[in-house]
Amino acid sequence: MVTEIGAEYEVVVVGGGPTGLMLAAELALAGVRVALAERRIDQSLEGSRAGGLHARSLEVLDQRGVVDRFLREGQVVQAAAFAGVTLDLTGAPTPHPYSLGLWQNHIERILAAWVAELPVDLIRDCTVVDLAPDDAGVDVLCADRRLRAAYVVGCDGGRSAVRRSAGIDFVGWDPTMSALIAEVEMHEQPEFGTRQDATGTHALGRVDYEIRDGAVVFAEEGPVRVMVTESRVVTAAAEPTLDDVRAALRSVYGTDFGTHRALWISRFTDTTRQAATYRRGRVLVAGDAAHIHSPVGGQGLNTGLQDAQNLGWKLAQVVRGVSPDDLLDTYHAERHPVAARVLRDTMAQVALNRPGDARHDVLRGTVADLVDREPTRTAYAARMSGLDIRYDLGDGHPLLGRRMPDLDLELPDGTRRVFELLHAARPVLLDLGTPGGLAASAWADRVDVVTAAYDGAWDLPGVGTVAAPTAVLIRPDGYVAWVGEHTADGLDAALRRWCGRPSRSR
Numbered sequence: 001m002v003t004e005i006g007a008e009y010e011v012v013v014v015g016g017g018p019t020g021l022m023l024a025a026e027l028a029l030a031g032v033r034v035a036l037a038e039r040r041i042d043q044s045l046e047g048s049r050a051g052g053l054h055a056r057s058l059e060v061l062d063q064r065g066v067v068d069r070f071l072r073e074g075q076v077v078q079a080a081a082f083a084g085v086t087l088d089l090t091g092a093p094t095p096h097p098y099s100l101g102l103w104q105n106h107i108e109r110i111l112a113a114w115v116a117e118l119p120v121d122l123i124r125d126c127t128v129v130d131l132a133p134d135d136a137g138v139d140v141l142c143a144d145r146r147l148r149a150a151y152v153v154g155c156d157g158g159r160s161a162v163r164r165s166a167g168i169d170f171v172g173w174d175p176t177m178s179a180l181i182a183e184v185e186m187h188e189q190p191e192f193g194t195r196q197d198a199t200g201t202h203a204l205g206r207v208d209y210e211i212r213d214g215a216v217v218f219a220e221e222g223p224v225r226v227m228v229t230e231s232r233v234v235t236a237a238a239e240p241t242l243d244d245v246r247a248a249l250r251s252v253y254g255t256d257f258g259t260h261r262a263l264w265i266s267r268f269t270d271t272t273r274q275a276a277t278y279r280r281g282r283v284l285v286a287g288d289a290a291h292i293h294s295p296v297g298g299q300g301l302n303t304g305l306q307d308a309q310n311l312g313w314k315l316a317q318v319v320r321g322v323s324p325d326d327l328l329d330t331y332h333a334e335r336h337p338v339a340a341r342v343l344r345d346t347m348a349q350v351a352l353n354r355p356g357d358a359r360h361d362v363l364r365g366t367v368a369d370l371v372d373r374e375p376t377r378t379a380y381a382a383r384m385s386g387l388d389i390r391y392d393l394g395d396g397h398p399l400l401g402r403r404m405p406d407l408d409l410e411l412p413d414g415t416r417r418v419f420e421l422l423h424a425a426r427p428v429l430l431d432l433g434t435p436g437g438l439a440a441s442a443w444a445d446r447v448d449v450v451t452a453a454y455d456g457a458w459d460l461p462g463v464g465t466v467a468a469p470t471a472v473l474i475r476p477d478g479y480v481a482w483v484g485e486h487t488a489d490g491l492d493a494a495l496r497r498w499c500g501r502p503s504r505s506r
């Protein structure tokens, strides 16, 4: 029987993984009437999956005032890497010059607790099977109910029903490798660490670990996380079994270390695909629903969180009618190239990691050597941590389209960090001394104008020091939409473009 839910939503988010939770939070902060439809009956996740957050994702959470919840539970670690070279962010111009080791089940739990504090209708045990869009909205058809929304966002993972229902192509490359990944109990104690052989890379370690003096120190006891590359690519839908894990361990290590129980077994491949478009009319896709790739580099979850932050405020402005519908097209324009680069970077790393002959080993060493030299090292540290992302907002000051740095600003009531100004997820017009001041009163209901002083350096990750502007318009996602250099030229157009129609005539 299909239950009609009375309430119509402005947005239905399908899928409450990391991307969907982040998007629901962003929409709720912006005052959107939002439902999150999730097929799982609770947030518990089988297995640990993604291993943590990179610096830009930590900044994104910092901009919403919740990063401490994650930092409290995770392990600070230098984990950004390319071609086997660890790209240490120490000294980089960010409040978080590191990655955070924290398994995905904990990331989701913390995100879900945040969402629970916000006005989000979380509808569990709700599997979306199809969509029926029309001119005015979209019917979201679940197994046992129907929801209605002005817009629907599929955050429902790599096998997205939303993407399929919207007829969005998922284009890319078939897998060239597969690996078993599991959390198991063993009678024996193996040597932990990674191993490279003619089949590929394998790794053993405890699920629980600490970072001490920059090094991973595994717990004395507890489940072991196993990752074994398979000798032939397996893409069969059949779920791998404990016997498969034992056999794979024996073929690589010569023993299965007395593996007797599995808490979770899965398989991943390097299948690499991206949605041809992130938007079809009233339906959008984000996170794994929009892009999948090898886990090497740990980019998947991070890219999804940042998709969500890019999309949330734009959807809010469109459903509230302050911005035209085409603001949503900038979501594809900005985020598709970001994930396309992630896809290329992971493909390159898979190719480099692939076992080969002596010449392949030399190639791997040569690339590692090139990455490990300045200025490439600094550029790649910014790239693999997401700190160098630049949206194409036209030519101009190097800040334009880049993340706003977290400066310590002098305000009349004391010092405040830029990221604190973004907690409310509203645009901020920061006036640092524009001659004659800035006029944005026609947007006063939705833009926070802050007058402050700052006389330190403006350092951008991967770019270096840039000329100090006299004003910046910061979007709710923390990216710079306009830069003032002793004049307010262009501000009016930028406000209209990014903050919507003026609320009163000027």
Ligand SMILES: Cc1cc2nc3c(=O)[nH]c(=O)nc-3n(C[C@H](O)[C@H](O)[C@H](O)COP(=O)(O)OP(=O)(O)OC[C@H]3O[C@@H](n4cnc5c(N)ncnc54)[C@H](O)[C@@H]3O)c2cc1C
Pocket (backbone or CB within 6 Å): 014, 015, 016, 017, 018, 019, 020, 037, 038, 039, 040, 049, 050, 051, 052, 104, 126, 127, 128, 129, 155, 156, 157, 158, 160, 161, 181, 266, 267, 268, 286, 287, 288, 289, 295, 297, 298, 299, 300, 301, 302, 304
């Ligand atoms: C084995 C494995 C290991 C991984 N390791 C890493 C890693 O080391 N580093 C890294 O960064 N990433 C890793 N990833 C990828 C990472 O887990 C994903 O990038 C991340 O989970 C994407 O988040 P998401 O919210 O977009 O999608 P998902 O996490 O897939 O969430 C989708 C959500 O939608 C729900 N859903 C699905 N279909 C429906 C439907 N029809 N109706 C309602 N709800 C639905 C699901 O229950 C789920 O909650 C790994 C993935 C796997 C499978």
